[in-house]
Amino acid sequence: MSVISKATFAAGCFWGVEVAFNKKxxxxxxxxxxxxxGGTTKNPTYKQVCTGASGHAEVVQIEFKENEVPYEDLVDFLSHDPTTLNRQGGDSGTQYRSAIFYHDQKQKEIAEKVKAKAAKYFRNVSTTLEKADDFFVAEDYHQNYLVNNPNGYHCSTHFERSWEQIAKEEGTKI
Structure with missing residues (x-):
C-alpha cells in the first residue's frame, strides 16, 4: 500500500501551472x-486574492503517490520562471509569486536542495519556501480552465524546459 501525499506550488497564474503538471x-x-x-483570509474568493490584500498565492495542489511520482520530480523549477519576484509573464502581484508550500520536513528538505540546484542555473531565484497552511479550492470555473477554454489566457512562462536550456538562456554553466 502506498501513501497518498500532497504537494502545493505557486508559479504564477494557476491555469498554466495546472496544465503544465497535467502535461508532464x-x-x-x-x-x-x-x-x-499562504494568506490570511478564510475562504477567499478569486476577486479577494486578485487584490493582493488576502496574502494568498494562486496555487496548484496535487495529490500523488510518492512511489509513482517522487516529490523531487514535482518540485523541479522547469515549468515557470522562478527569477521574477511576484510576477510571471504579464501577471504581477503577490498572488503570482513563485513559492513551494511544503507539507512536512522531508518536502522542505527536498525543496531546499532543488532550490539550491536552481540557483546554480538561474541568476536570481526568488522562489520562497513556505509551510503549507489552509488550502482553499478555487471556484469551479477555474478548475481545468484551459481545457474548458482552450483559447483562454496562457502565460508565456509556463512551458517545460531542461536544465541545459535554462543554463543557455541564463548564460550560466552546468
Whole structure:
C-alpha cells in the first residue's frame, strides 16, 4: 500500500501551472486542483486574492503517490520562471509569486536542495519556501480552465524546459 501525499506550488497564474503538471505527469497524479494558499483570509474568493490584500498565492495542489511520482520530480523549477519576484509573464502581484508550500520536513528538505540546484542555473531565484497552511479550492470555473477554454489566457512562462536550456538562456554553466 502506498501513501497518498500532497504537494502545493505557486508559479504564477494557476491555469498554466495546472496544465503544465497535467502535461508532464498526466494520469500519474491522483488529483490536481487550483486554489489559494499562504494568506490570511478564510475562504477567499478569486476577486479577494486578485487584490493582493488576502496574502494568498494562486496555487496548484496535487495529490500523488510518492512511489509513482517522487516529490523531487514535482518540485523541479522547469515549468515557470522562478527569477521574477511576484510576477510571471504579464501577471504581477503577490498572488503570482513563485513559492513551494511544503507539507512536512522531508518536502522542505527536498525543496531546499532543488532550490539550491536552481540557483546554480538561474541568476536570481526568488522562489520562497513556505509551510503549507489552509488550502482553499478555487471556484469551479477555474478548475481545468484551459481545457474548458482552450483559447483562454496562457502565460508565456509556463512551458517545460531542461536544465541545459535554462543554463543557455541564463548564460550560466552546468
Amino acid at each position: 505527469f498526466g494520469s500519474k497524479l491522483l488529483s490536481n486542483k487550483v486554489g489559494y494558499c
